[in-house]
Amino acid sequence: MNSAAATGSTMLMGLIQMSVKKNKPANLTRCAQLVQIAAKNGARLVALPECFNCPYGTEYFAEYAETIPGESTEFLSKLAQQFKVWLVGGSMPERDGDKLYNTSTVFSPTGECVAKHRKVHLFDIDIPGSITFKESETLSPGNSFTTFNVDGFKIGLGICYDIRFPEMAQAYAKLGCQVLLYPGAFNMTTGPAHWELLARSRAVDNQVYVASISPARSVDADYIAYGHTLCVDPWGCLVAEADETEQIVYAEIDLNEVKSIRQQIPVSQQKRSDLYQLQFKK
Numbered sequence: 001m002n003s004a005a006a007t008g009s010t011m012l013m014g015l016i017q018m019s020v021k022k023n024k025p026a027n028l029t030r031c032a033q034l035v036q037i038a039a040k041n042g043a044r045l046v047a048l049p050e051c052f053n054c055p056y057g058t059e060y061f062a063e064y065a066e067t068i069p070g071e072s073t074e075f076l077s078k079l080a081q082q083f084k085v086w087l088v089g090g091s092m093p094e095r096d097g098d099k100l101y102n103t104s105t106v107f108s109p110t111g112e113c114v115a116k117h118r119k120v121h122l123f124d125i126d127i128p129g130s131i132t133f134k135e136s137e138t139l140s141p142g143n144s145f146t147t148f149n150v151d152g153f154k155i156g157l158g159i160c161y162d163i164r165f166p167e168m169a170q171a172y173a174k175l176g177c178q179v180l181l182y183p184g185a186f187n188m189t190t191g192p193a194h195w196e197l198l199a200r201s202r203a204v205d206n207q208v209y210v211a212s213i214s215p216a217r218s219v220d221a222d223y224i225a226y227g228h229t230l231c232v233d234p235w236g237c238l239v240a241e242a243d244e245t246e247q248i249v250y251a252e253i254d255l256n257e258v259k260s261i262r263q264q265i266p267v268s269q270q271k272r273s274d275l276y277q278l279q280f281k282k
């Protein structure tokens with residue numbers, strides 16, 4: 001046993017790069033199979049991709065949206081309980097009154113919903129000749145930060161486009177997070193250019209572990225996800241990365257590694273608050 005495991009400072013994460021189809025019951029069934037495999041292989045925290053129960057696309061959100069609690073979150077709660085894992089439910093379209101959100105929920109091993117994050121930054125982009133996407137045509141943004149605690153780790157949650165906003169990651173670090181999780185579905189234009197770069201940037205900026213969890217790539221989908229689910233350590237190095245196919249990425253994270261890197265390069269104590277400052281509004 002290594003010294004980190006002996007002091008209980010480590011945790012194994014199972015990041016599920018799941019192949020998401022149009023059939024919601026089939027997605028739930030596949031999700032259960034993959035969570036079972038991850039749990040069997042020792043993952044304490046299991047995370048699903050953005051839109052784990054429906055295809056990613058503005059034309060699908062209203063049709064697949066559910067209230068929370070609802071069918072899919074009750075399913076996730078039971079899975080977390082059955083396999084005794086912390087389960088980060090990627091994201092799903094949520095209906096609340098006449099509004100829709102892109103929402104992630106987190107369940108404890110007893111099945112309790114411990115966190116709910118609504119995507120704060122909506123994915124509205126226009127790259128001529130390549131991709132135009134406007135989540136704001138159908139979705140409303142969330143308005144809050146979301147953190148939860150697992151075995152001594154404080155974890156901050158964002159969804160996909162949220163990773164492009166360094167202030168949000170910095171806010172999570174200021175709140176005491178050592179790990180940031182981003183269920184996400186980058187595409188074939190932005191994925192190769194920015195997916196790994198952004199995860200490594202947020203990790204180095206804040207000296208945290210960053211994991212980004214994508215659906216598997218499906219060339220038949222209207223929106224083709226990049227895949228490449230990954231975990232980066234607080235030094236900015238890749239711990240593990242998938243290719244584009246359905247698979248589970250395992251990554252061991254270590255609180256001592258975070259502490260040690262923060263001691264060696266103490267940037268959080270060297271901020272020039274006389275020149276600039278991150279301001280919390282909520």
Ligand SMILES: NC(=O)CC(=O)C(=O)O
Pocket residue numbers: 123159160161162164184185186187190191194
């Ligand atoms: N899908 C997203 O929310 C974000 C994305 O694909 C990108 O930022 O690129």
